[in-house]
Amino acid sequence: MFTFLHAADIHLDSPLRGLEAYADAPVDQLRQATRRAFDNLIDLAIEERVAFVLLSGDLYDGEWKDYNTGLFFIDRISRLRKENIRVFLASGNHDAASQISKGLRLPDNVHLFSTKQPETVLIEALGVAVHGQGYHTRALAENLARNYPQALPDYLNIGLLHTSLTGREGHEPYAPCSLDDVLARGYAYWALGHVHTREEVSRSPWVVFPGNIQGRHIHEAGAKGATLVRVEEGRIAAVEHRDLDVLRWAMCRVDLSACATVDMALDTVRQAMEAEQSRADGRPVALRLQLTGESPIHAELHRDSAPLTEEFRALAAGLGEMWLEKVVFATRRPVTLNESLGAETPMADLVRAIERLDFRPESLLELVPEIGILQSKLPPELLHGGGLIPASQASRADSLCEEVKEMLLARLLGQGGSR
């Protein structure tokens, strides 16, 4: 009987995105999150006395050039070497693009799979055959799985591959292959990588995406870690997920339809935050707060969104290690604007004017040239989605329209208007 550990998409030294620093934000607790999560992986391997560790690609972040990251990796892998734990590594798209992986001399307990053709390593003592192939280029469009050898008889066959199979939302379709392609090899376990959400694609035989070991932005919310596999008498007996992340991302939706006052809303939000914190098992939490529902205090929330955001941050700070990533004010009016404003009032005309406004980037940039000036000064990293007014994301434009509406109504109707 033995165990092995399967992880992928480490993305060492990739920074956490979207967390703006503010007073009382737990900056220190969140340093080097990917490194500490990787440390947790090493600790888990040693603690569980695993026979070997499988890393299914994307060890590094593609554009990251600091060789220190590689040295850190070697240092930690050396700890496994002292414990006689072998490591099998199949490079992914990011590794292919990385400068670091090119010059790195790996310790002798690591086997790096060839990028030219599938390779097989036999571990006779355990009766295990590990098959794998890495990426030689970033955008790999070939079906690698099809070239993998058929399962060796009398061995427990494991396949390592960085792929999103037939495609997963938010992930590039590299090394595309179908589930049937991989199942056809007859392996007992497919250790896949590339998809950052854990998924047991198949259980008989096992085809597993372990997910990444540390969420790096709000779209990677929830528990993250590695998959621990137990083998008994040449068969896979159990497949378990183990948490490794040092920071938990959480999307916290709070329905405020029952809150008649801001104080009640604050209370409701605090309870929701506490619930999220208790779900994180003592880890620091990076939280996005999304306020929803037909709320009687909709207008008030929009009018005071800036001071309220500060209050929510203070609530998060009061709970300890919680970082408020963003507050999304997505409540709706209990009464529609048409009814609120009447049919032909100047305010209703104003709202219609906003709704008629052409929010396409090219038109808006022409109407308000200052936006273009700001855009030209922004770093390119921020303009990946197409600039400040992305045309592709319709919902963003809608939300801009809503924000502008609420901003003007709140300011024009002023303090006296709200109940």
Add this chain to the structure above:
Amino acid sequence: MRIARLELKAFGRFTERTLELGPGLHIVHGPNEAGKSTTLRALKAWLFGFPERTHDNFLHANDQLLVGGCLQAEDGRELAFYRRKKRKGDILGPDGNPLTADALAGFLPIAEQAVFESLYGLSHEDLIRGGEDILAQKGEVGQALFSAGAGISSLRGVLAGLESEAEALFTARGTKREINEALAAYKETQKIVRDASLSSRDWHELNNSLTEAQAALQAIEEQHGAKDRRRRQLERIRQLLPQLALRNALRQQLADLGEVVELPADFSARRQEVERALHTLARRETDLAGKLAQREKMTAVSPYQAVLDAENAVEDLHQRLGSYNTAGKDLPEREGMRISCKSEASEFLKMVRQDISLEQVESLRPVSGRRKIIGDLAARHEGLQQGLAQTEKNLREIQREITIIDGELAMLPEAKDAAGLNQACRLAQKAGAIDEDLTARARLVEDKKRDCLVAMDRLTLWSGGPEGFLSLSLPLLETVQKYETAFQAHDERQRDIQKERERLHKELDEALAGIRQLETSGSTPTEEELVLIRSQRDRGWELLRRQWLEGEDLAGEDAAFGQGLPLPEAYEKKMALADTVADRLRYEADRVQVFAALRTKKQSLTEALAELETAAAQNDLARAALDTEWRSHWNPCAIIPLSPKEMLAWLVKAVALRGRIEELQTDERELARKSAERQELKSALSRELALYSEEQPAETGKGELHPLILQGETLLSRLTAIEDKRSRLLERKANSLKNARLAEGKKADFSEELADWRRQWQEVVADLGGGRDIHPGEAGDLLDNLRSCFTKLKEAEELRKRIDGMARDIRLFEEAALSLARKISPACVDQPAGEIVAQLKTLLNQARTDRTLREEHLEKEKQEAKEVILLGEERKDLESQLAELCRLAGKVLPGELEATEKRSAQFRSLVASLAQTEKILIEGAGGIPLAELEGQAAKIDPDALPEEIARLSQEIEQELAPESKRFSVLIGEKRHQLRQMDGNARAAEAAEQGARLLAKIKRLAERYVQLKVAAHVLKNEIERFRSENQTPVLAITSRYFHDLTLGSFAGLLTDENDQGEPVLVGTRPNNARVLVERMSSGTRDQLYLALRLASLEWRITGHEPMPFILDDILVNADDARSRAALKILAELAAKTQVILFTHHRRIVDEALQLTAPSGLQVHELGA
């Protein structure tokens, strides 16, 4: 829409307060604390819902708060609803059921309170802010119009806020703006990332150079090691050469000494010790022989042996001597006590039985044993006796009670059945307060009857009694209404005809007057005239032609035509006349036409009048027919009707009266029924009462029931009391009889038990009395005496046994003393036993002292003999030790021992020196065997040694060591550099910081976009609003501004400022222009008010009017200006409802002097 009514059901300090509003101007006046603001809040709460937190719940709790009222739409629809303080379902209909907000939307199209307030509400504060805003906008027309149109009094601030917030975030060339700063900080972190990043090439270069340096260092170290080893070898040999020489010398001396017996180190000391011990031993042997000769004299035979042999017997007797003496004294005393006991026993026995002696007393022992049984029987006897006596006493008392009850029963009157009376009474009671009811009803009927008669007298057109009135067949209300409508239609038609007639006459008069005017100003040629003259001319031409061309004799026709003139002249004249007429027709065409039109009009009017008259005549006929028909409807009731309208009123009254009469008749019938009912109850009750001979039914004057009921109830209660008493007595008697039976039974039981007891008693105490009867009380004493008798007998027996024992002991003691004296000291045989024993004891003590002395001497003699043997053994041991020493020294004689010891010491010294030398050599050789060292030393020339060593040292110190150090330093440096490249996270942390900055920039940039877009849209909308509304609204504003400033301004104009933007300016009556900046603040307030009122008035033209609600807007205006403002409001109130809330009486007084076209109502809130 307008507010028809506002009801403050429960709100603030108000309870059930209603304000009846409606169209026109309303002034709600409440001095301070009178609730003006509360009412305003209530109005808002009613229309838009309660705020979450309210201070108006100090009198009515939150869940009790309720405001309501009624809204009226322009088309006449009404909506009454209430509002309570709830989050959901807060709107209630008049029936108390919840209404949805949709129901309200039909009346109040604006659900947002703020929007409604800004459009249709205006407070003093708004006015001030609006005035300030106009100043801040410098009269910019678009903003002024938009802010007044939307009711926003701080538009300028909003616009400026959007701009300044955006600017605080970012400017193109700024550095201190938030986004600019964050961008700069981000660039900084990017630089840190670049600087802190390590390239793999750098690392590998450094790693390679380190490896090379390490290899070089290793080579140098090896060379250094070899030379150092050689130098150390030479140094060692140089140091050890003298020791090698010494070692050889010592070895030679040992060889010279030859064979030596090596003695142990302590040999000499051992020998001297043995010799000293032998000498001491000889002296001790002599001393001991002397002591033994002395001891033999001390042993001989003892004179006290016989005493010592009987030692134990003497001691025993001596101890028993005390008891012996005591027994001799006690014996007579005990005998006396025994006799006394026996005589006491005899006394006790006599008290029980005198017929038996003490010797026979044992026959009584069984009786004495039954003590417990006798006691129990005695106790039981007492209980039985008491029980019997108590039972008998009870029985006597019960019988006495029965006698008393029988007496009382005999005295009660005879029983009677009261069920009938009871029922009659209950029925009468059930009828309730029938007397009062009947009286009240009778009075009511009287009143109603009187009212009806009065009403009938008052009803004109008809006279008669009520019955006749009820049977009248009156026409239906609808019939009368129908005729009313018909008559009205006739009258209207009549009026229309009359009106039309007047109009036609008026127009005809006008036309005739026109004709007359034309006629007076000279004849006007007409077409007809021309036609006439032309026909006359043509006639003349015909005559002339006939005469002139055809030569016809005209026979007088010409004379007729010429009228005295010859035909040609006549013709010419006609000709000229025709031309003249034709010319005039042409020249005076206008006049001709007017004249013709007037004449045509006159014609048509005359015709129309004729038609109208015909219609009037027809109408009159129809009306007469209708009137006849109308009257016919009233014939059956013999009434000559007035007009339908009057008859309608009459009929309503008559129908109402008829209803009342019918109601009266119903009441009368009910009264009669009730009276009959009462009479029936009364007779039933009287019948029952008569059954009791002693009761005569009470007479009641007014036929009232109540006295009879009272009488019946009194009788009933008396009968009931008697029956109650009887049943109580009977019950008691039955009870007593039962108790008597029980007591008898108990008495028999007791008697039986007593007989039983007597039998048992006799059995138990027979022996005790010896034939005599024993009373239970006496038995205890007898038993006590018997027991005392037995006790005394027992004591006497025990005393007897003791006396026997003591006599035996005395005898044995004396025999023993005598026998011992005979054996040991026959001299004292004749003395008393006590003396003998004392003498024997003295003898024994002397014998014991003598024995102790002899034993001590014998012990010492035994020890000295043992010592002689020990000394012999010690001598043998010492002699063998001396022999052993001689053997060790190589079998020499004891005298030779000393010389042998000296040779051994010399040998030992030489061996030690050699060992010391070799130790130094071994230490110096550093692990090399001595033989090899000797070999090496032999190969080396001692003289060349120092030179060789110096050469090696120089090579090491000056060549190899510096080189080694240099490489070591180099390696250290490389290692340090490499350690710096340790996989640290400096670059990663900078990247993390960068990510945080990016998040911030993203948020701020999005905010910037929002602000910019918002500002853009708002500006556009303001401009659009201006272009649509400027002309009409400014025209109205100008007029209001003139009025509000009491003519100090002529009005308003738009002008352009320096930037070419349109701005507002006031114009003085002399056409001078005044910029808003130059106006007083009061004037600017008036300007804002004018703008608001104008916007509102303009708005009403296109929209459903809404109530305009003003909160004390005239606080700061003087009387004249207030009056002007009120006047405008009163005019505005003709178009929409206006409600002005004020604290100031002055405003109310001003308003009351106005003549409001659409009505003015003042509502006072104060007490």
